[in-house]
Amino acid sequence: MKLRIANLVMATAMVVAAQEPPVVREGAYWVGSIGDSFGIAAHARLQVNTRGNVTVRREAGDQVTYRVRQRVRAANEDQARTLLGGGVKQVSSARGRVVLELQPISAGMVKTDIEIGVPAQVSMVIVQTDLGGINVADFDGAVQLRTGGGDIQLGKIGGTVQCFSGAGEVIIERAGGAIDCTTAGGNMAVRDAGGSVALSNQMGGNIRVDKAAGDVRAHSAQGMIEVGQAGGAVFADTQGGFIQVGSARGVQAESMAGTVRVKNDAGPMNLAAMAGNILAELLNGSRMQDSSLVAGTGDITVLIPSNLAVSVMARNSTGGTPRIVSDFPEIRVTPSKFFQAPMVGQGAINGGGPVLNLNVSSGVIYLRRK
């Protein structure tokens, strides 16, 4: 039994001692290159730990292939060998996870590119690189990617995506499953996600999600957030920048400085703009729920379909002459008296329904018929 567990824990272990790769002259550079391949079981997970730019591509057959290419400028071959410095490569396997260690111990000025060929039978690829970009063009399984710094670019990924970059862009063309990515700083973009999307930008950058089948969560320390179409709810917040949602089933959005523009299919809307306007459009036949729109300094404009049943409670606390402008005669507005804010407008449109709470501290409230 112990032997079986030991077999499971470490099915194979192969350590290849550091060996001197061939070094050849290419133009002004000395280039060292090593590569190899090894078999991998069906549904196994492949983890690559390395340092440098990593490219993952699909490989035919059942072998994982890898190639490490290093390039440096040096006066002669001996100096080039010293700078390239060799490295350690090791393949080990435990509990269905095959770990490929490719650790160059070269000088910092050496450019290192790693190319990994992954057969379709691998269920997940995990890449951890100390520094450098990660590029996965096409992979059917799931990916987990982490880099200390560099761009992450993904093409068509069949499964879920988890990624982190210490600094750099994150661009994802398509993912079959959920996406959960973070970058310290840089733009983030997702074209099409088959599940939920969570994107976080710790120090600033713009976030764009064109289409997601599930919920979208987007946080940017500083930057714009654009969500085209969300099958679920959208939760978005930014310290500075606009938030724009094309369609969603519920929206919670907060912007410290910038406009919030939302089209909502169903569910509640909780929108807040400290310094900026709010423009909310309720879609025809939408099944909205109780909602709250709050603007500090800025206007609130709500576009309401003619046939939508909704109850409105609007409060405008603007000093001087606060204003509530309505296309609906059902909304009764009580003008504020001298030095007595707020102005209040309330009423039931088409017999009333979910409550739409509108609050403005300094601005105008517009209720427009669509």
Place this chain on the structure above:
Amino acid sequence: MNTCEKVREQLSMLLYGELSFDEEGAVDTHLEGCAECRAALEREQELHAAFDRVEIEPPASVLWESRQNLQRQIAAEHAPVYRVSWWDQFLDARWLKSAGALALLSIGFFGARMFPNLGLGFTGMSLVDPGAQRVRSVESGPNGGVQIVLDETRQRVVSGGLDDQNIRVLLLSAAKDPSDPGLRYETVGILNDRAQATEVRDTLIYALEHDENAGVRLKAMDGLKPFVRQAEVRKALAGVLLSDGNPGMRTQAIDLLTQGVGDSTGNTTSNGLDRDIIGTLQELMNHENNAYVRQRGERVLQLVNASRDTY
């Protein structure tokens, strides 16, 4: 001037690493055969060492700012001098503008407070007049009437092509609007398509250097990418590299500044990696804490045979 005099004049520059590779080689060759010049070099080194012992911690951007100040002073020395009369100075005084603005603000505020409903036909329910209005002044008329001066802010739609000068002026202004980063972002996005025009490019550079919002700065950088070989764009990117607090910005900046350096041909000079950029990278090495940016900088300095350190 004999060779020794020429070499001694270059010793300081040698220690600062400011000589070209050819000049440095020539000085080294001379020093090998000239004991007096070697002694002069040692004295110079001792002087530098003495300065180093009282070294202060300058801000990261001091080298860059010093170069900029030098450029400005050189330009100022060549600029013509105009005499300004006391009357012009009085009219140009900024306190007049401030006092005027304060007066207008006070009139507007108290006017609106005191006369919230002047019976002018606009109420909170008005659909006719979506613009903002403030009473600026009131005056009694001869027949018991009242004359009121209103300040009105009205929305107006202006449309036209990007080549229309009026449209372009409005866009250039909107790109610097401090109140709304979303507006600046969208404006910069539109201007990016016209970055070949100098005034548009200047606005994008301004946004890159000064906009407080990282999203706007990243958008401006997108528009400047095709012009990365132009001196003013490289200068702005160098400033970003040294002083932008967002690591994503610095990552993009160093990628752009060093693109092509270390390509397969090994041709680094065609990329236009001038001394200023090398100096910027050396300065960057003193304080950069992002490992990726640091590694890129180190690699490029090695490729151009430049020291990592500044002297």
